[in-house]
Amino acid sequence: MPLRALALRAFALFALLAVGAPRAPLSAQPSRTTIVMLGTGTPIPDPDRAGPAVAIVVDSTAYVFDAGAGVVRRAAAAERSGVPALRAQQLGHVFLTHLHSDHTMGLNDVIFTPWIQGRETPLQVFGPPGTQRLVNGILDGNNEDIKERIASAGGPSATAWKAAVHEITEGVVYRDARVTVRAFAVPHSAWPHAFGYKITTPDRTIVISGDARANPAIARECNGCDVLIHEVYSDAGLQTVGAGRRPYHQQAHTSATQLADIATAAKPTLLVLYHQLVWKSTDEQLLAEVRARYGGRVVSAKDLDKY
Secondary structure (H helix, E strand, O other): OOHHHHHHHHHHHHHHHHHOOOOOOHHHOOOOEEEEEEEOOOOOOOOOOOOOEEEEEEOOEEEEEOOOOOHHHHHHHHHHOOOHHHOHHHOOEEEOOOOOHHHHOOHHHHHHHHHHOOOOOOEEEEEOOOHHHHHHHHHHHOHHHHHHHHHOOOOOOOOOOOEEEEEOOOEEEEEOOOOEEEEEEOOOOOOOOOEEEEEEOOOOEEEEOOOOOOOOHHHHHHOOOOEEEEEEEOHHHHOOOOOOOHHHHHHHOOEHHHHHHHHHHHOOOEEEEEEEEOOOOOHHHHHHHHHOOOOOOEEEOOOOOEO
């Protein structure tokens, strides 16, 4: 090799040692928080959408918000796709927004299936007043199942079938080393107690609306949050619903146009639509309605999407 080339190579090596190897940018650091949309559905039995359920995974722990039909099997699918925290026996925390059946029909599943699969501690259930009565009914109705399984050879834990219920009011309802969960009241039809949740993790702030008509609490709680997960209905789709039913949806849910205005005030980094009521409209139309009045980043979630 010519002397000049050797000198240039030596200089380059010296320069690299002097400044050190290049560092990865901060943005390349992996997030400790992953959002998994376990279910994005409504009471309409859409085979492509399980009942509403959102998992917030921080490090190796999952926190599940609402428990719609199919939640544990969706969690198993997420585990298979690379989210080990959603392994059935690791599901230990559920937060209910309200007690409409489409948000609670999977609670039975979350209590019993992880227990049968090896969970060793009772499920922690947070929800509005009435949650204890709901859980008592589930446990009482499954009393024979519980007794048989405990008595069987090599059966599951003798105590982990239980559920520790925490009936909540507004304010911080749960805190550990990974998350702080704050509940806030939202209006939803005639329900006396319905909540949204603000979840603060080491690297993200996430707001989940639950079922709610348009209200100022969402923008107040988000206030520039990283992710706003909000229910929505299509304005065009509502016109395909019988006139007698439209007032209910307007009192219970948030239209795409209303959500666009809420998101404009809330300023999330990402707006995620879920619990989408489109009726005879389309997902594309729903997104177009939001984007017509909102210039931020918005996606319409499907089951098992991750953010």
